[in-house]
Amino acid sequence: MESLLQRVVDLTTVVLPGHLEASITLLIDDRPSTPVFTGQLALDCDESQFSRGYGPCLHAASTGELVEIADARTETRWPDYVQRAAEHGALSSLSIPLPVSDGIHGAMNVYGREANAFDDESRSAGQRFAPYAGVAVANMHAYQSAQNLAGNLQVALESRAVIDQAKGILMERHKLTADQAFQILAGVSMRRNTKLxxxxxxxxxxxxLIGGPPVP
Structure with a gap:
């Protein structure tokens, strides 16, 4: 999925006219990241916004509004960011919101080294690319969520298995019921402030079993 996202931003800079750089901004639980980018200029501009907590790509991702900066030297929104963007060499930018899913927001960002780098045709082309990036992001997020769930389930199964083994040892040693054995393990866990x-x-x-019943 990340390769597909990279392909989308690479193609965006090929299709749109001018000397451009592009990136994808993601907001997952309000934490921003740039999973793919075409060059250092795009990454620098993204991270400059992340450090401030605001800027065109974050605004587009969080609100679903297309944001264009025609000339960073005269732009009045986010004045400290646009000054920094101009210093990096990005005089114009276009941030297109991505249709993703609940809990995750994104934007595709295109940075131009010249002012007024975008016309109606380039804006339209950028907006046609955005849904492809949105699908890739949604699929990537779903895949990662499934992986995390599988990992958590595996840990839970392994934990249950070792707890059942420990219960069996206590039951055999002390002629206890399963519930009594579990209560001993839980008591030791609480007294030692250690995970069960x-x-x-x-x-x-x-x-x-330090802190448990004496071994006969």
């Missing part, structure tokens, strides 16, 4: 999984793993690995 760690207490169980210690017992399974070493055969010892």
């Amino acid at each position: 999984r760690s207490v169980a793993d210690e017992l399974v690995t070493t055969g010892e």
Whole structure:
């Protein structure tokens, strides 16, 4: 998915006229990032906005509004950012919101080294590219969410397995019920301020349970 996003920004700079750089800005839980970009100029401009907490790409991503800066030298919005953008060499920019999904927002940003770099045709072309980037971002986010869920489930299954083993050891040693064995593990966990999984793993690995009942 990241390769597809990279392809989208690369093609954007090829299709649109002028000497341009492009990037994708993502806002996930209000945390901004730039997963792909075509050159250092685009990355510098994105990160300059991130450090300030505002700017055209963040505005486009959070509000769903297309934002154009025709000339950074005369732009009155975000004055400290546009001054920095001009110093980097970006005299104009176009930030196009991406149609993504709930909980994640994005914008495709195109930075021009000349003022008034965008006309009606280039704006239209940029807006035609945005849905492709939006689909790629949504798919990438869904894939990463699925991976995280699978990882959490795996950890939960492994934790349950080692806890069940520890319970079995206590049941055999002390002739306890499953519930009694669990209560002992939970009590040790609370007294030692240690995760239940760690207490169980210690017992399974070493055969010892510090803070538990004496071994007969």
